[in-house]
Amino acid sequence: MGRSRRQPRIAGPSRKGLRTCIGCRRASPRDDLIRLVRDPSGAVFVDRHLRAPGRGAHLCYDPSCINNALQRRAPSRAFQGPVTLPTLEALLAEIIEGIDARIWARLGIARRSRQALSGADALSRGMGRVGLLILAEDCAENSRKSLQNKANALGCPVVIFGTALTLGESQGAPHRVAIGVLDPLAGVLKQEFERRASLSAAPQE
Numbered sequence: 001m002g003r004s005r006r007q008p009r010i011a012g013p014s015r016k017g018l019r020t021c022i023g024c025r026r027a028s029p030r031d032d033l034i035r036l037v038r039d040p041s042g043a044v045f046v047d048r049h050l051r052a053p054g055r056g057a058h059l060c061y062d063p064s065c066i067n068n069a070l071q072r073r074a075p076s077r078a079f080q081g082p083v084t085l086p087t088l089e090a091l092l093a094e095i096i097e098g099i100d101a102r103i104w105a106r107l108g109i110a111r112r113s114r115q116a117l118s119g120a121d122a123l124s125r126g127m128g129r130v131g132l133l134i135l136a137e138d139c140a141e142n143s144r145k146s147l148q149n150k151a152n153a154l155g156c157p158v159v160i161f162g163t164a165l166t167l168g169e170s171q172g173a174p175h176r177v178a179i180g181v182l183d184p185l186a187g188v189l190k191q192e193f194e195r196r197a198s199l200s201a202a203p204q205e
């Protein structure tokens with residue numbers, strides 16, 4: 001065993017490096033930032049899983065940083081060459097699409113790792129353990145109110161996302177109007193929903 005004994009590269013600790021936002025110039029942990037990459041034609045796109053090879057440019061999940069960076073054409077400086085930039089609207093839409101893809105993937109993980117409760121019985125029995133309650137957009141008014149009241153009483157945050165059909169699919173069921181996510185995944189998902197909310201509320205020009 002020589003002195004080059006290295007920690008195995010397990011996802012997580014190796015990704016903690018700081019990166020600078022090209023909108024506000026503040027440094028943040030890489031996982032807390034949006035990563036942009038450039039394809040060979042110069043088109044800039046969002047690296048959803050922070051895994052695309054090559055140089056990247058980073059942005060906070062903050063519409064003012066994104067707007068600033070586009071206005072000042074900061075990505076072309078970051079990539080040290082000509083780039084084709086999307087419009088603010090298109091870039092925001094692409095970032096939100098990436099967040100949604102991660103949310104769906106994590107709801108699948110929540111199911112497989114038994115960190116998701118869905119169905120009326122499981123939810124009413126386990127609501128005390130739920131760290132985040134997701135309600136379908138098409139959840140009936142009376143169920144929505146009763147679930148929301150239970151969650152509020154327990155101090156559990158509630159988000160509206162997906163439909164009964166898509167939430168059901170994520171849990172291997174035909175139809176689910178609500179999913180209760182347990183910790184630690186609830187914490188990860190809460191952060192994704194906060195990012196989503198701040199970008200969806202962005203003023204469009």
Ligand SMILES: [Zn+2]
Nearest residue numbers: 021024060065
């Ligand atoms: Zn920033």
